[in-house]
Amino acid sequence: SYVLSQTPSVSVAPGATAKISCVGNDIGSRSVHWYQQKTGQAPMLVIFYDNGRPSGVSERLSGSVYGNTATLTITRVEAGDEADYFCQVWDRNGDLGVFGTGTKVTVL
Amino acid sequence: QVQLEESGPGLVTPSQTLSLTCSVSGASISTSGYYWGWIRQRPGKGPEWIGFMYHTGSFYYSPSLRSRAAILLDTPRNRLSLRLTSLTAADTAIYYCARALYTGGTAYFDMWGLGTLVTVSS
Secondary structure, eight states: HHHHHHHHEEOOOOTOOOOEOOOOOOOGGOOOOOEEEEETTTEEEEEBBBTTTTTTSOOTTEEEETTTTEEEOOOOOOOOEEEEEEEEEEETTTTTTEEOEEEEEEEE | OOEEEEEOEEEEEETTTTEEEEESSSSSSTTTTTEEEEEETTTTSSSEEEEEEOOTSOEEETTTTTEEEEEEEEETTTTTEEEEEOOOGGOOOEEEEEEEEEEEEEEEEEOOOOOOOEEOOO
């Protein structure tokens, strides 16, 4: 089955830039979506189709894909960005949704 | 404003069947372009996709749960349900209903319910 691997945790100072990686075999051939999950809340879509942003999501969040790695970048990090972030793709071979292992972002 | 709200038993006995309902407001589950389904999240883990269904009857299930899961869309009542049989402790999780866009060879989940915690224990 298709696997998406993420760094378990990232710590970043306020105002700095956080980069969250998602590694998967040939991920560049798939569309990558990202979700933010704050403590005790449901996940929320923040990036779709690699770099699309739903209405209401901060422009400080952006997505990119290169090679076998997708990256979610958060610029000018704020305390409110502290959350778990999950990448997700659709595995066309198995016709199923696959989520990454998740990255916990801590704002110092 | 689209809202999804899950309901169901918080505690289920091992080997029994779980039945959950998700009431949808602010959108019709018969709207073209959207699938409706379920995702769960075990304690301390990432989300796990269970499956989703389109109002015309098209459906997709996770291979690991296909033999035990069933999703139904109740269009007159604008709600969806999940049945999961032969429960074990490994099914203990928060269960979310979600709306999905499935197009262009990909699918993503743009609306989620608040989730309902299901504990499998005797």
